[in-house]
Amino acid sequence: MTDIRYVAPQTLDEAIGAYAAAGSAARILAGGTDLLVQMRSGAVKPGLIVDIKKVRELTAVEEISGGGFRIGAAVPGAVLAEHPRFRQTWPGVLEAVNLIGSTQVQGRASAGGNLCNASPAGAIVTVQGPDGRRELKVEDVPAGPGRTNLKPGEILVSFTLPPRPPGSSDAYLRMIPRTEMDIAVVGCGVSLTLKDGVCTHARVGLGAVAPTALLVEPAAQALIGSRLDDTALTAAANACRAACRPIDDKRGTIAYRTQIAGVLLKRTTNIAAERAQGK
Numbered sequence: 120m121t122d123i124r125y126v127a128p129q130t131l132d133e134a135i136g137a138y139a140a141a142g143s144a145a146r147i148l149a150g151g152t153d154l155l156v157q158m159r160s161g162a163v164k165p166g167l168i169v170d171i172k173k174v175r176e177l178t179a180v181e182e183i184s185g186g187g188f189r190i191g192a193a194v195p196g197a198v199l200a201e202h203p204r205f206r207q208t209w210p211g212v213l214e215a216v217n218l219i220g221s222t223q224v225q226g227r228a229s230a231g232g233n234l235c236n237a238s239p240a241g242a243i244v245t246v247q248g249p250d251g252r253r254e255l256k257v258e259d260v261p262a263g264p265g266r267t268n269l270k271p272g273e274i275l276v277s278f279t280l281p282p283r284p285p286g287s288s289d290a291y292l293r294m295i296p297r298t299e300m301d302i303a304v305v306g307c308g309v310s311l312t313l314k315d316g317v318c319t320h321a322r323v324g325l326g327a328v329a330p331t332a333l334l335v336e337p338a339a340q341a342l343i344g345s346r347l348d349d350t351a352l353t354a355a356a357n358a359c360r361a362a363c364r365p366i367d368d369k370r371g372t373i374a375y376r377t378q379i380a381g382v383l384l385k386r387t388t389n390i391a392a393e394r395a396q397g398k
């Protein structure tokens with residue numbers, strides 16, 4: 120039997136020190152909803168578990184100047200849902216986080232753990248390791264299924280969501296074969312800004328249709344400058360379909376996933392636009 124050591128440091132420096140010193144034998148523990156499943160199945164056999172839930176910076180939700188938010192990497196979905204103002208500013212981000220698992224899973228599962236397990240919103244991610252602190256775009260963190268671009272010893276510290284201009288909102292929808300507790304066939308997130316009915320800024324993200332989440336710039340460009348009419352939505356939907364590189368599995372064929380990506384783009388954009396207009 121392999122011995123497993125467990126530490127629960129109070130500071131980020133202590134956590135990084137322990138994690139980096141143990142090298143590839145160590146695993147970070149946030150909510151544990153992925154890690155414990157992997158350990159039980161024997162897929163992962165860590166020599167050291169570094170529990171990061173006692174580090175304040177990793178478990179705090181803070182409003183930053185101008186109306187943005189900094190979310191600690193280990194903040195569970197249920198805690199984020201209870202924040203008095205986050206839902207108003209970033210409803211789509213909250214939708215995405217709160218679709219993870221069930222109520223029970225939500226009490227533990229963090230967005231940081233989800234990203235590091237390697238599964239959008241214009242978020243900047245802060246990471247820190249033995250060589251100091253650096254920032255990455257959220258879309259640059261996953262490197263492929265089960266792999267990230269974090270260097271050895273680096274811990275994901277927080278997500279920073281920028282302040283938003285008036286007329287901005289977002290939405291997230293996912294398609295699953297069952298009514299809940301399933302993995303997405305396709306996920307779609309849209310963040311946009313409207314001024315006098317015209318889309319002035321957009322970001323479109325797709326999940327589960329490629330080895331990593333995709334930021335679909337041509338879809339965003341199809342929306343920007345339009346009044347989100349049928350022509351613009353169809354162009355954006357086609358751009359999403361063109362970006363898909365999905366797998367064929369029991370949840371959905373390549374053709375099905377590709378078709379659904381365009382459908383979700385239209386629905387998600389409409390929800391985000393209604394929210395941006397305060398409807």
Ligand SMILES: Cc1cc2nc3c(=O)[nH]c(=O)nc-3n(C[C@H](O)[C@H](O)[C@H](O)COP(=O)(O)OP(=O)(O)OC[C@H]3O[C@@H](n4cnc5c(N)ncnc54)[C@H](O)[C@@H]3O)c2cc1C
Binds near residue numbers: 274
């Ligand atoms: C019943 C059930 C249903 C689920 N449903 C869904 C679902 O619908 N959608 C979905 O996407 N996932 C789902 N999951 C998977 C899981 O809940 C999510 O991926 C969750 O967000 C993981 O977060 P966590 O805090 O529990 O991560 P953990 O299990 O603590 O960590 C996951 C991985 O990330 C690493 N890690 C964690 N935090 C950091 C950090 N700050 N820095 C560096 N590395 C870190 C860990 O070492 C580990 O390798 C489900 C799991 C269960 C058990």
